[in-house]
Amino acid sequence: MTTKDLLRRYTAFAVIATILNLLAQRLSLSIYDGAASVEIAIGVGTLVGLVVKYILDKVWIFDDRRTGTATHAKLFGLYTLMGVATTAVFWGTEYTFWLIWETHLMREVGGVIGLAIGYVIKYPLDKRFVFGTGAASDAKSV
Secondary structure, three states: OEHHHHHHHHHHHHHHHHHHHHHHHHHHHHHOOOOOHHHHHHHHHHHHHHHHHHHHHHHHHOOOOOOOHHHHHHHHHHHHHHHHHHHHHHHHHHHHHHHHHOOHHHHHHHHHHHHHHHHHHHHHHHHHHHOOOOOOOOOEOO
């Protein structure tokens, strides 16, 4: 896979995970609108986005073919650990937009910005510490 193809694929998957994250947040907010509803929605969206992005990255970005429950648990744990700092960026940006504008539209704008920054930071961490150097991660320049 070329670097250009890898970038396109990674970007597309980041967009998919972002959309599903925000849809999960909207669903959460439609079900519960009480105390800490925004915080709960952000957490729900994060979990959905994390699982979706892990599956897409493992298979289509890093071409990781390892199987088994123990292997997936270890990889998912490492993947989640690499996302701690990037999740802080995402949550901080989204929640700051919410606190400033107090509208769900601006909260989502903050979420998109925070997730985009986080995904850019996360790729090299996942490549090095989670998936190693799989065939797809050794992209050749065009």
